[in-house]
Amino acid sequence: MPESSATYTRRGRLLRRGASFLVLLAVAGYLAVQYVTGGTGDRDCEVVSAGGDGAAYAFTPEQAVNAATITAVGTTRGLPERAVAIALATAIQESGLRNITHGDRDSLGLFQQRPSQGWGTEKEILDPTYSAGEFYDHLVKIPDYTRLPLTVAAQRVQRSGYPEAYAKHEPDAVLLAAALTGRAAATLTCEGRTTDTPAGGPDAVRAALVRDFGRDALAVAGAEVRRSPKATPLPSPTATTDTASRTVAVPVPPGTGKAAGTTVLRRGWQLAQWAVANASALHIQNVTYAGRRWTAGNTDSQWLPVGTGKGTGEGTGEGTDVVRIVTMQ
Structure with a gap:
């Protein structure tokens, strides 16, 4: 076989192997994202729009518990529904509303807060009530945070490397906040298994x-x-x-x-x-x-x-x- 043909054959094999490897990486990445965001669980809960526009968000019982805690902490402090929506969107992006024990570097919990950055001890951060309180403590220090775009307000608290990421979760967070603050009656249901x-x-x-x-x-x-x-x-x-x-x-x-x-x-x-x-x-x-x-x-x-x-x-x-x-x- 001429040398050029052998070279092309080897290159073809390398390209096919490379493509297969990239596919595997993509699948692994997708599964990792689903794991982090809670997408692999049974979405037995749903919140719907009170306006009858068909908007809905399905989520797991684990996510429901954490969303309810975040909301309760906010309303108990007398904070407005907008503050709750910002907190929920942030937690959806950071952890998929799951109290995870891992993350980038030493990031932990619902909001991926870092002990090394003064957010609290590992034990404290993994307490959803504590971590939600810490998020709100930082949020209320931002001037006119209720008037800012959600992604801007969230970013000023989190200082994330992906500041635009919070925006895509705003519709779901708004639905959750309306239900869990009580403004939208009878809009949240779960199967209750x-x-x-x-x-x-x-x-x-x-x-x-x-x-x-x-x-x-x-x-x-x-x-x-x-x-x-x-x-x-x-x-x-x-x-x-x-x-x-x-x-x-x-x-x-x-x-x-x-x-x-x-x-x-x-x-x-x-x-x-x-x-x-x-x-x-x-x-x-x-x-x-x-x-x-x-x-x-x-x-x-x-x-x-x-x-x-x-x-x-x-x-x-x-x-x-x-x-x-x-x-x-």
Whole structure:
């Protein structure tokens, strides 16, 4: 065989091998991204637009728990929905809303914060409540952050090497923030399949409320709720006789001023949809609020009307003063 032909043959083999190697790298890269962002999990949760425009975002129960925690930390601090959306978009980009124990150099957790850069110890950063608080502490120091483009505000906190990356997650983060702050009623659902985590129960629900909303949540969750004597009781969620022992009744504080009704509903729906987001981890069977009920395992994943409540998320009628969370055990 002439030397030139042999050379071309070797080059052809090298090119084919190189192409195969690049394909393998691409596949490996795709799988790595899916792993980091949580894309390989069962997306049993979904949030939809309250505006009926068809926008939706599907995510995993693990991501739902972390999104609910990030939101609760923000609202407990009295921060606006825009702050929550910025935090959620950042966490989606940095970790896929997963509390990962690895990253670039010593980056860790939901926001890929670095112990070496003063964000806290490894243990602290891997606590979602702590890491969310740290993100908000830095965010509120940025002048007029609510008026900045989301990607600009996020970048000024994170100082990422890819500052434009946050923008692509804004639509999903906005949907999540609207639901988990309670502004968009009955827009977040999960199938509620139980996980391998330790069994939940009323005590686990109360502990999670305190974890995300602070110590005041314990007193709220343990308080007795007085229903109007004229109110028609809601039907029992199950046929068992021990429902009361498995129920956490979370009172919704009354609002004040002209926007009192809106404030009550928003807080109530935040608590209700927080519970649904935590349903798999805490083994929650159903959640009832404002005349609607979400039930684990409901294949159509909807908040269905129940009892005599308004069932629309509008107004402040019967059923808006308490969120009822029933656990599976």
